[in-house]
Amino acid sequence: MKTAEIKLKVSLDAKNIPEAIEWSSTDGQNEEPLPAKAMFLALWDGQYKNSLRIDLWTKDMPYDEMKRFFYETLQTLGDSFIRAAGGDPMADKVIGDLRDYCAHFAEKMEVVQPKS
Template identity: 85%
Template structure:
């Protein structure tokens, strides 16, 4: 069995606010640490049937980038759910609703204008 490791290194200031976020993976082409400004990590706890999350962003993460990060995360969550559903027609309908909401979010938060 193959294994891979994802490492996160978070540097905190004196108030425990992230200064820097760096990550690396043993399964990537490049195992060196790469910087990130924000992260969402969600894990499913099968025993308690709930999700566990870690949401972090650095204090220098610009608000415009955070809005874009949320938009893209919502979009990719839909993609992931579609893959996980195995073609369930109800999932496809619900993801269509999610895509509509993402478009609404992007319009209200002026995310699409920022794409250039």
């Protein structure tokens, strides 16, 4: 069995606000830590049937980049759900609604140019 390890390092200021986030993976091309300005980590607790999450962003994360980060995360959550659904036709219909919302979010938050 193959194993891989993902490491996260968060540097905090005196008020416990993230100043820097670094991540590395033993399964990547480079095991050297790479910088990140924000992260969402979600885990499923099978025993209690609920999700556990950590949402962090550095104090120098620009708001425009945060809006784009949320938009892209919503889009990729839809992609992940489609893969997990294993061909369930209802999943395709529901993800269409999520895609519509993502387009609405992107337009309202000015992540993309409004349609003319």
